[in-house]
Amino acid sequence: MGYLRIRNLGKVYKRYPSNRARLLEWLNPSRQRHAQHWALRGVSFEVHPGEAVGIVGNNGAGKSTLLKIIVGTTHPNEGHVELGGRIAALLELGMGFHPEFTGRQNAYMSGQILGLTGAHISKLMPEIETFAEIGDYIDQPLRTYSSGMVVRLAFSVATAVRPEILIVDEALSVGDAYFQHKSFERIRQFRDEGTTLLFVSHSPGTIKSLCNRAILFDQGILIRDGEPDNILDYYNAIIAKKTADQQIREIESDVQKSVIRSGSHAATIEEVDMLDASGSVRAIRIGDPVRFRAHVKINETLAELTVGILIRDRLGNDIFGTNTWHLGASRRDTRAGEKYWVEFDLPVLNLGVGNYSVSFALHSGETHVTNNYDWWNQALVFQVIPGPGPCAIGVSYLPIVSRWDH
Numbered sequence: 168m169g170y171l172r173i174r175n176l177g178k179v180y181k182r183y184p185s186n187r188a189r190l191l192e193w194l195n196p197s198r199q200r201h202a203q204h205w206a207l208r209g210v211s212f213e214v215h216p217g218e219a220v221g222i223v224g225n226n227g228a229g230k231s232t233l234l235k236i237i238v239g240t241t242h243p244n245e246g247h248v249e250l251g252g253r254i255a256a257l258l259e260l261g262m263g264f265h266p267e268f269t270g271r272q273n274a275y276m277s278g279q280i281l282g283l284t285g286a287h288i289s290k291l292m293p294e295i296e297t298f299a300e301i302g303d304y305i306d307q308p309l310r311t312y313s314s315g316m317v318v319r320l321a322f323s324v325a326t327a328v329r330p331e332i333l334i335v336d337e338a339l340s341v342g343d344a345y346f347q348h349k350s351f352e353r354i355r356q357f358r359d360e361g362t363t364l365l366f367v368s369h370s371p372g373t374i375k376s377l378c379n380r381a382i383l384f385d386q387g388i389l390i391r392d393g394e395p396d397n398i399l400d401y402y403n404a405i406i407a408k409k410t411a412d413q414q415i416r417e418i419e420s421d422v423q424k425s426v427i428r429s430g431s432h433a434a435t436i437e438e439v440d441m442l443d444a445s446g447s448v449r450a451i452r453i454g455d456p457v458r459f460r461a462h463v464k465i466n467e468t469l470a471e472l473t474v475g476i477l478i479r480d481r482l483g484n485d486i487f488g489t490n491t492w493h494l495g496a497s498r499r500d501t502r503a504g505e506k507y508w509v510e511f512d513l514p515v516l517n518l519g520v521g522n523y524s525v526s527f528a529l530h531s532g533e534t535h536v537t538n539n540y541d542w543w544n545q546a547l548v549f550q551v552i553p554g555p556g557p558c559a560i561g562v563s564y565l566p567i568v569s570r571w572d573h
Contacts, residue, residue: 169252169331169363171214171237177245178207178232178387206232207387210246219364221374221395223402224384230367233384234258234336237365252331252363255281257322266310270301270320273309277324291327298349299323315343322350329357336367351377371399375483396483397427400526400544404429406536430541434472434501434529438462439546441525449547451516453554453564460510461527461546465501472498474509475528475535479545480562481521492533517564518551525549 181201183189188200207229214220222230235241237248238256263280264273274295278288296305299319304312312320326333335354354377358364368374374381374395381398383391385405391398404427440447442458451457459476474497475490491497491509498507525547529540556564 169250169254170216171251171332171363171365172249173210173212173233173237173246174249175246176207176210176233176236176243176248177205178229178236178241179244180204180206205387207236207243208245210384210387210389212382212389212392214363214365216251216363217361218380219358219366219378221378221381221398222365222367222384223369223374223381223398225406227386228384229387230384231258231336232387234334234365234367238334250332253282254332254334255325255328255330256334256336257325258334258336264309264317264321267308269308270299270305270312274305274320274324277321278327281325281328283328287328295320295323295327298327298353300346315346319346322346326350326353326357329360329362331361332363332365333357334365337369371403372484374399396479399483400427403427403535404539404542427544428542430529430539432541433467433469433538434463434465434540436461436527436529436541436543436546437464437506439525439527439543441547441549448549450550450552452552453520454515454517454556455554456512456514457516458510458512459525460508463507463509463529465503465505465507467503469501469531469540470499471531472501472540473528473530473532475530476511477526477528478518479524479526481523484562486518486523486562490528490533516551517566519559519561519564520551520553521562522548522550 180203182204183192183201192198192200210229210233222233224230232241234256235258236243237250238254238258240258263277265276268276271292274292275285275288278291279285283291299305299322301312301316301319304316305320309317333354351373354364354366358377364377366374366377378395381393381395382389383398383402383405391401439459439461441449441451442460443451443455461474463472463474465472473490473492475488477488478486480486489511524545526542526544527546528535528542530536530542531538531540535542556566559565
């Protein structure tokens with residue numbers, strides 16, 4: 168079983184104001200003309216056998232540098248990495264392929280770099296060809312391939328043998344939708360069979376579906392480690408914070424140990440509720456009407472106020488979201504001290520049986536990234552129970568009729 172141990176990892180790069188400064192320092196090393204930029208500093212964590220860990224953060228946060236150090240293509244200035252098990256890395260798919268060699272020849276070269284023997288690769292070639300689905304192109308020069316075909320071949324070779332540790336860095340984002348789906352199925356299969364997974368992605372849905380843990384990086388520093396849903400909401404708050412002066416805080420909740428709440432507090436959500444025909448509820452039948460509402464307090468005069476709602480399933484996957492901006496119902500010229508009830512009515516709740524959470528947001532414009540006033544993650548949790556209709560599975564309930572015909 169594969170494991171990772173990262174201890175006090177640090178990587179620093181030299182930044183020169185100009186090429187001339189670089190040359191002058193090379194000629195006279197005693198006079199320093201560069202500034203230090205720490206891509207990573209003081210990073211320590213462990214990944215246990217069988218864990219699936221998502222790495223998240225803005226561009227330049229240090230994610231790719233971390234992975235390059237782990238796989239050995241970059242050396243750290245501080246700390247060390249301890250690996251236990253055979254590792255396969257999908258960082259830049261196709262890197263090292265030769266454009267004049269055929270796909271088959273590149274597969275042999277790439278496989279040998281991964282530590283496979285020629286005989287082993289020959290045994291695996293039929294499976295590689297089948298998974299890549301590039302047909303006769305396997306014996307054509309790589310320069311005749313599209314970028315998607317290169318991705319197909321590179322992924323098929325890299326995952327021909329299940330590794331004990333698999334590292335993926337957004338490598339599949341350039342593939343076509345069909346092959347992305349096929350590739351993620353293989354990654355899930357490896358994970359379920361015990362492969363330790365380290366996965367970098369900017370897609371919250373992908374992180375939530377693949378990983379049982381997430382680590383957040385910001386400016387080269389590990390700032391948070393925990394459950395994916397909580398980490399991604401904190402990351403979401405950091406993105407919004409870069410455009411406005413706001414606070415990010417954790418609040419205790421009946422829903423879970425803690426939830427994220429962030430914003431400038433120019434407007435705040437004082438109370439939230441869920442109602443059916445009988446009043447306030449936390450359980451609703453499939454197909455029944457439901458109302459979500461938030462009590463909003465205006466703390467500063469605002470030119471525009473948008474209220475948003477987001478429903479997630481128990482795994483944290485986004486199921487449905489909208490806001491008053493999209494609905495043409497945002498409020499203009501609100502004044503400090505004013506209070507409002509903002510309501511969202513769903514005439515028919517077509518969610519499947521299960522537990523769900525509702526998050527609310529106050530901001531201006533189309534998204535909370537612009538002027539985030541208050542983001543309340545998992546403000547309430549509710550349960551959907553069976554209704555009078557036929558039984559079904561999944562996160563949505565679609566009215567359906569079945570019949571037989573000759």
